Amino acid sequence: MSEFFSSPAMQNFIAILQDAIAILKSETAMGIWETLYSTVLSTLFAYIIGLPLGVLLVTGEKGGVRPLPKCLMSALNFVVNILRSVPFLILMIVVLPLSRFILGTSIGTKALIIPLVIAAFPFIARMVESSLRETDKGVIEAAQSMGASPFLIVWKVMLPEAKPSLISGATIALTTIMGYGAMAGIIGGGGLGKIAINYGYYRFKAIVMWAAVILLVILVQIFQSVGTRLAVKSDKRIT
Amino acid sequence: MSSQKPIVELAGVGKTFRGPEGEIVALDGIDISIKKGDIFGVIGMSGAGKSTLVRCINLLERPTQGKVFFDGQELTAMTAPKLRQARRSISMIFQQFNLLMQKTCLKNVCFPMEIAGVKPSEAKKRAMELLNIVGLPDKANAYPAQLSGGQKQRVAIARALASDPQVLLCDEATSALDPTTTRSILALIKDINRRLGITAVIITHEMAVIEEICTHVAILDEGKAVEIGMVEEIFSNPKTEAARKLVFPDGLPVSHLKSERVVRIVFNGGTSYEPLIASLAIDCGVKVNILGADTKNVGGKAFGNMLIGLPNDPNEAQKALNYLKSKKDITAEEVTDYNE
Numbered sequence: 001m002s003e004f005f006s007s008p009a010m011q012n013f014i015a016i017l018q019d020a021i022a023i024l025k026s027e028t029a030m031g032i033w034e035t036l037y038s039t040v041l042s043t044l045f046a047y048i049i050g051l052p053l054g055v056l057l058v059t060g061e062k063g064g065v066r067p068l069p070k071c072l073m074s075a076l077n078f079v080v081n082i083l084r085s086v087p088f089l090i091l092m093i094v095v096l097p098l099s100r101f102i103l104g105t106s107i108g109t110k111a112l113i114i115p116l117v118i119a120a121f122p123f124i125a126r127m128v129e130s131s132l133r134e135t136d137k138g139v140i141e142a143a144q145s146m147g148a149s150p151f152l153i154v155w156k157v158m159l160p161e162a163k164p165s166l167i168s169g170a171t172i173a174l175t176t177i178m179g180y181g182a183m184a185g186i187i188g189g190g191g192l193g194k195i196a197i198n199y200g201y202y203r204f205k206a207i208v209m210w211a212a213v214i215l216l217v218i219l220v221q222i223f224q225s226v227g228t229r230l231a232v233k234s235d236k237r238i239t
Numbered sequence: 240m241s242s243q244k245p246i247v248e249l250a251g252v253g254k255t256f257r258g259p260e261g262e263i264v265a266l267d268g269i270d271i272s273i274k275k276g277d278i279f280g281v282i283g284m285s286g287a288g289k290s291t292l293v294r295c296i297n298l299l300e301r302p303t304q305g306k307v308f309f310d311g312q313e314l315t316a317m318t319a320p321k322l323r324q325a326r327r328s329i330s331m332i333f334q335q336f337n338l339l340m341q342k343t344c345l346k347n348v349c350f351p352m353e354i355a356g357v358k359p360s361e362a363k364k365r366a367m368e369l370l371n372i373v374g375l376p377d378k379a380n381a382y383p384a385q386l387s388g389g390q391k392q393r394v395a396i397a398r399a400l401a402s403d404p405q406v407l408l409c410d411e412a413t414s415a416l417d418p419t420t421t422r423s424i425l426a427l428i429k430d431i432n433r434r435l436g437i438t439a440v441i442i443t444h445e446m447a448v449i450e451e452i453c454t455h456v457a458i459l460d461e462g463k464a465v466e467i468g469m470v471e472e473i474f475s476n477p478k479t480e481a482a483r484k485l486v487f488p489d490g491l492p493v494s495h496l497k498s499e500r501v502v503r504i505v506f507n508g509g510t511s512y513e514p515l516i517a518s519l520a521i522d523c524g525v526k527v528n529i530l531g532a533d534t535k536n537v538g539g540k541a542f543g544n545m546l547i548g549l550p551n552d553p554n555e556a557q558k559a560l561n562y563l564k565s566k567k568d569i570t571a572e573e574v575t576d577y578n579e
Contacts, residue, residue: 237341
């Protein structure tokens with residue numbers, strides 16, 4: 001047994017393992033924190049832009065509660081589609097000057113938030129749009145018959161009625177943004193993705209890479225199961 | 240109950256939809272005046288334009304022609320905020336109830352008051368009163384998904400009353416309910432009409448609903464109001480083909496059957512087990528044609544009337560007529576104005 005452990009191959013493996021553990025010990029906590037805060041903040045900002053946009057995409061169309069000029073709706077749809085179709089890796093690089101302009105820096109976790117928001121808000125707008133389209137037309141009609149203004153219909157009817165679906169959508173958005181954020185190691189953004197790329201990919205430390213990936217998987221699992229549970233619990237149609 | 244002042248008035252209202260296959264005329268030149276306190280029924284086959292008509296009253300659909308008046312004011316000329324204000328006096332209930340599924344019954348009833356800016360505590364108190372009126376005080380904290388169809392419609396009625404409306408529009412409000420529940424919802428609407436003086440407009444495709452509670456009725460056919468009047472008048476003497484179809488839904492379009500001489504037989508409660516027409520054929524050897532019948536069997540006795548066409552041969556016709564006249568428990572008389 002001791003012979004097995006003292007064989008040169010095994011000695012080598014143990015050395016690699018110890019090295020990996022040392023790296024993970026010093027980097028993991030920071031990595032998780034950076035991943036969480038870039039994900040959560042990006043999602044938040046992306047919703048600040050994407051939610052109203054998604055509402056407009058539903059209410060502004062012909063037959064919506066507050067129709068907008070057709071050319072404006074076409075323009076909105078066009079912008080959303082364009083942004084949706086640019087690969088995140090390209091978008092991230094294209095947006096670098098904008099990050100520098102807004103935050104004064106184009107590297108680091110903070111700088112990562114800008115491309116994440118820009119990549120995520122059109123996606124979120126579409127998610128919100130599809131959630132709101134589920135709202136029963138009859139309920140909207142009922143609110144109109146009571147004399148509710150378009151704003152009140154959105155605020156008091158469409159959003160609350162679509163709440164479970166919006167929560168499901170937010171969960172998907174959050175996990176997707178986390179996935180995007182993991183690519184940010186490329187531009188010097190922080191987080192678990194950076195650990196995986198810097199140590200695992202650039203320096204061939206496969207164990208570190210897989211450990212970082214497994215941590216990402218665990219985070220996604222937690223977000224998803226909490227989100228699903230919240231969505232189900234908030235839905236009063238299920239008794 | 241009825242006073243003479245019209246609360247809802249449609250003047251030459253028309254609605255044309257632009258579809259992919261050209262224009263579809265849903266309503267055409269509708270003139271309807273509904274007086275305060277009436278229960279006004281609108282009946283027609285599906286596709287006749289009933290739902291469009293009721294939506295033109297509160298302008299959920301904007302008519303492409305004509306004017307709509309509510310309580311003397313022209314709705315079709317109002318600005319959007321003014322119209323929203325006016326809509327608070329015209330409540331509406333729906334076939335599919337259209338309750339907020341994510342809110343409790345109490346919150347649903349509070350909703351119109353929330354829109355109108357009533358204080359939450361006051362709204363809650365009033366909502367409880369209304370749930371009491373509709374007989375569901377114990378369901379305040381239940382969600383609509385936990386209620387039966389009839390209960391949902393009661394909550395919808397409570398919600399409709401929350402804004403103290405003058406008019407209650409009912410769009411096929413009982414069409415998704417079973418007959419017993421339908422009757423209880425109709426009784427509730429009638430009660431609300433009587434106690435609170437709220438004018439009701441009832442859209443339905445069921446004759447029974449009109450018979451049960453309406454004072455006035457308009458018959459809608461292919462976008463036109465073909466007959467308007469008191470329910471008894473229209474029912475006892477439907478003048479148009481569309482009205483006849485609705486009043487006698489199972490009857491053949493009688494005008495297609497021509498006969499020289501027509502006799503109306505009224506059953507006054509003789510035994511319905513005696514086969515009248517068959518015995519006529521056997522006893523006299525005369526074949527007659529049944530043009531239409533509306534009879535009910537109540538406890539083994541026949542009530543109602545039947546129209547039969549006599550054979551063209553004058554002798555046979557006379558024979559049959561004499562035979563029918565000799566029968567007791569029925570009255571037979573010749574109808575002279577049938578083949579006009």
